[in-house]
Amino acid sequence: MILRFRNEMIDWEISVGLDKDIHKYLEIEIVKVSSSLHSGKISCINIISKKSCAGGLIIRKYLYNYEYPVIGNSKLTKKLKNCSDKGLFLTLFRISFLEYGILGLENPEFVCEIPSKFSKTIVREESFFNRKLEESRKEFENSIVGYPENDSHTFHDFDPVHKKPLAYISEQKEFCGFKFHLNEEVLIPRKSTEILVRTSNQILSHFRNSEISPNYKDINAVNHAEKTRILDLGTGSGCILISIIKMNRESMNIAGTGIDISNKALEISEKNSDDLGVKELTNFIKCDFSNLLNITELIKSGPFDLVVCNPPYISIEKKSKMNLSSQIYEPSVALYADDGGYEYYQQIYSSLNSSQYEQPSSRLLTEGSVLLFEVGKGMADEVINIFKGWNVVLKRNDHQGNVRCVGFSKFKYRFNLSDAVD
Numbered sequence: 001m002i003l004r005f006r007n008e009m010i011d012w013e014i015s016v017g018l019d020k021d022i023h024k025y026l027e028i029e030i031v032k033v034s035s036s037l038h039s040g041k042i043s044c045i046n047i048i049s050k051k052s053c054a055g056g057l058i059i060r061k062y063l064y065n066y067e068y069p070v071i072g073n074s075k076l077t078k079k080l081k082n083c084s085d086k087g088l089f090l091t092l093f094r095i096s097f098l099e100y101g102i103l104g105l106e107n108p109e110f111v112c113e114i115p116s117k118f119s120k121t122i123v124r125e126e127s128f129f130n131r132k133l134e135e136s137r138k139e140f141e142n143s144i145v146g147y148p149e150n151d152s153h154t155f156h157d158f159d160p161v162h163k164k165p166l167a168y169i170s171e172q173k174e175f176c177g178f179k180f181h182l183n184e185e186v187l188i189p190r191k192s193t194e195i196l197v198r199t200s201n202q203i204l205s206h207f208r209n210s211e212i213s214p215n216y217k218d219i220n221a222v223n224h225a226e227k228t229r230i231l232d233l234g235t236g237s238g239c240i241l242i243s244i245i246k247m248n249r250e251s252m253n254i255a256g257t258g259i260d261i262s263n264k265a266l267e268i269s270e271k272n273s274d275d276l277g278v279k280e281l282t283n284f285i286k287c288d289f290s291n292l293l294n295i296t297e298l299i300k301s302g303p304f305d306l307v308v309c310n311p312p313y314i315s316i317e318k319k320s321k322m323n324l325s326s327q328i329y330e331p332s333v334a335l336y337a338d339d340g341g342y343e344y345y346q347q348i349y350s351s352l353n354s355s356q357y358e359q360p361s362s363r364l365l366t367e368g369s370v371l372l373f374e375v376g377k378g379m380a381d382e383v384i385n386i387f388k389g390w391n392v393v394l395k396r397n398d399h400q401g402n403v404r405c406v407g408f409s410k411f412k413y414r415f416n417l418s419d420a421v422d
């Protein structure tokens with residue numbers, strides 16, 4: 001079926017795959033539509049991909065998964081008539097118009113079966129693709145040394161052509177079921193960090209139930225009528241704080257503050273809190289771990305009942321052993337720490353510990369507050385050692401049995417948290 005093309009028609013749509021979702025990866029721009037010499041039939045549609053990853057193998061694989069032919073490596077489509085050209089990148093097989101009424105036709109649509117002559121090319125391309133993918137996979141796996149397995153990007157998070165994490169190409173990453181915007185100024189949220197959110201949710205539920213201890217009300221740890229306040233140290237994309245607030249806002253009066261040393265990170269966390277609808281319940285402050293008590297805005301935002309923190313904890317010595325994509329693309333300030341990786345646990349301990357000796361009005365923490373840290377593999381004992389004078393109120397393991405989350409409090413909570421961690 002050939003559709004007549006009218007110059008005045010602007011609003012129209014081209015589908016390049018079976019799934020609309022494809023537009024996440026393949027934002028296309030129509031460069032030119034021209035009519036044939038023979039009065040107004042579409043003869044040529046040039047489209048380009050707006051995203052740099054569109055030429056990547058992952059995108060090709062994606063298209064294959066949707067049984068869509070991807071042939072050659074040209075960025076522009078060729079004339080529809082010449083669609084057997086090797087240079088064809090995306091084969092149009094459906095064109096529909098959004099405002100088709102003006103054509104005087106009923107739902108006009110151009111649907112093209114995949115031409116049979118493509119089948120050989122597709123098979124050839126697929127075997128080429130699989131060979132390339134296998135080479136890239138080997139190269140990628142060889143480059144992952146020293147970093148905890150769950151914490152590194154998996155092969156599928158990675159664009160082997162650009163050797164760049166897909167999250168930085170798509171500028172988004174899912175965390176706790178929410179989509180966070182990000183760029184190379186912030187750490188890509190790790191699946192393993194979700195343990196901090198799950199554990200926080202359990203602690204908050206204990207706070208709500210006030211069954212934590214008979215002394216609970218006496219110490220006035222969290223007054224139910226009052227706001228429960230969360231502090232996220234080193235907030236990055238804001239993924240931990242925003243997820244906690246989103247998951248608990250219905251059941252309690254909750255608000256949170258994220259701090260970070262990086263202005264760029266704060267811009268992103270603010271955007272995420274806005275995009276995810278919790279702007280009113282959060283604020284973000286530039287602040288250094290070593291200087292938490294001298295920031296008036298931070299003191300005013302407290303006192304905090306729950307402090308969550310995923311600090312940089314990769315020791316500088318391990319930097320050269322990190323996978324290449326983290327080394328190149330992720331911000332060093334979000335990953336590395338001195339003193340064998342313990343630098344920031346020590347700084348935070350010094351800041352928060354001295355808060356207890358301040359006048360109640362300038363205290364950062366409530367009396368029964370809980371501090372919850374992500375710790376690197378094998379680091380829990382030393383972190384516990386650093387937090388002298390604090391009770392270890394919980395430890396959570398990952399699948400391999402490594403303690404990856406430790407909770408401290410001045411108050412002797414008896415949390416009854418299930419050990420199961422997914």
Ligand SMILES: C[S@@+](CC[C@H](N)C(=O)[O-])C[C@H]1O[C@@H](n2cnc3c(N)ncnc32)[C@H](O)[C@@H]1O
Binds near residue numbers: 189190313
């Ligand atoms: C491991 S990242 C965690 C990011 C985010 N919370 C997450 O879990 O994905 C550590 C964060 O701490 C911030 N940071 C590093 N040094 C800091 C310091 N001295 N004071 C405050 N924030 C710091 C970094 O900018 C980074 O955003």
